[in-house]
């Protein structure tokens with residue numbers, strides 16, 4: 001393993017290294033104390049198949065964190081490649097994120113964004129403090145996937161689109177769920 005000790009704790013270099021791992025982009029939504037919340041997140045990931053668990057993490061400086069901690073359900077809206085504007089809107093600390101937004105009410109009560117590539121309706125499973133973020137583990141109650149829609153990708157600090165190669169990953173989707 002090569003660790004460059006000069007850059008190991010250089011936050012900028014650390015972020016740059018993390019940006020070499022592309023992710024999808026989600027808007028995670030919930031309702032708490034009658035307030036509707038939505039936040040752009042790339043920290044969403046799969047965690048367990050049985051039980052079906054997923055995770056995401058929220059910056060502890062987020063003003064909405066106390067409400068996220070109270071929420072009885074969350075909807076994870078996995079954005080499509082044509083939803084960059086929605087990603088940008090929910091990545092800003094605005095009080096009027098929902099103004100003019102089209103959305104439906106999901107099974108759990110949290111807002112669902114039309115046009116998403118996949119939707120996961122979840123309930124809280126566990127929460128852990130993790131440094132400057134709080135880790136949310138959620139149990140998936142219902143999900144929908146729209147295979148004809150391409151997911152939005154985020155890597156190296158930029159949005160991108162998927163360009164599949166002809167090579168399938170070994171064993172997918174039998175033994176691994178990534």
Ligand SMILES: Cc1cc2nc3c(=O)[nH]c(=O)nc-3n(C[C@H](O)[C@H](O)[C@H](O)COP(=O)(O)O)c2cc1C
Pocket residue numbers: 025038039040041042043044057058059062063064087090091092093094154
């Ligand atoms: C592509 C992308 C991914 C993001 N992922 C996360 C994340 O996983 N967790 C997080 O706390 N903030 C993440 N952010 C930043 C939040 O979306 C941003 O700070 C937002 O303003 C937080 O909402 P709030 O102001 O309502 O707290 C991300 C931003 C972008 C553009």
